[in-house]
Amino acid sequence: MYNAKLKRDVSEHVTQRPTMDEAMDAVRTLLAWAGDDPNREGLIDTPKRVANAYKEFFAGYEMDPAAELSRTFEEVEGYDDIVMLRDIDVESHCEHHMVPILGRAHVAYMPTNKVVGISKIARVVEIFGKRLQTQETMTAQILDCICRALKPAGVAVLIDAKHQCMTTRGIHHKNVATITTQFSGVFKTDNDLRNRFLRFAGQ
The missing domain is CATH 3.30.1130.10 (GTP cyclohydrolase I, C-terminal domain/NADPH-dependent 7-cyano-7-deazaguanine reductase, N-terminal domain)
Incomplete structure (x- = not known):
């Protein structure tokens, strides 16, 4: 009737979640890799904004659809x-x-x-x-x-x-x-x- 083998629990595939600071550092790295300066005025708050956006984009990992x-x-x-x-x-x-x-x-x-x-x-x-x-x-x-x-x-x-x-x-x-x-x-x-x-x- 349905795919009984379908993976439903994503927690088994998730490593320990990085801290907010670690996530923000990762964004700074990507900004620099893209060719911009993470420390310039327009990008100072971008790492925090991106990390918070990711919390919203991927909130489904914290929810149980069943x-x-x-x-x-x-x-x-x-x-x-x-x-x-x-x-x-x-x-x-x-x-x-x-x-x-x-x-x-x-x-x-x-x-x-x-x-x-x-x-x-x-x-x-x-x-x-x-x-x-x-x-x-x-x-x-x-x-x-x-x-x-x-x-x-x-x-x-x-x-x-x-x-x-x-x-x-x-x-x-x-x-x-x-x-x-x-x-x-x-x-x-x-x-x-x-x-x-x-x-x-x-x-």
Whole structure:
């Protein structure tokens, strides 16, 4: 139903976190390596600003996406169709170049006997986005997390994003978008349901 081998715990791959001062020193090194003077007036506060920005960009390492889905509701008055969130903002960073991945996610699930607050689905996308990622991995992680927490009849995830490692460097193709999809359960076996999801997602 889902990828049981997908890595979910990033803590095992993390070494001891450097101090704020060490992070700021690293930024100063990069500023000098880029060819500028870290001690000039305009750059004096840049190391602190960059370190604080990284705290925000990568806050997902401190959050548990499964915990967001822990509170569910069974009173749905017999509702038996898909629940879908469309156009969830995706703000992530490429793990290869550490530059932004920006786009939209569309997520749907087919409830069995419980649903979750809709904001929690968006929160799961946000948490996985606030980590160093590949789009393929992030798509699979979102699906896997929802499958494990809600045990629905099926989950569908589509991410449509632009990668600044491709648009602002390298081959400089500014209008190329990357689309990734992942399906489980009824969305994998029922072509009509999957196509309905894709229509709702504007594909």
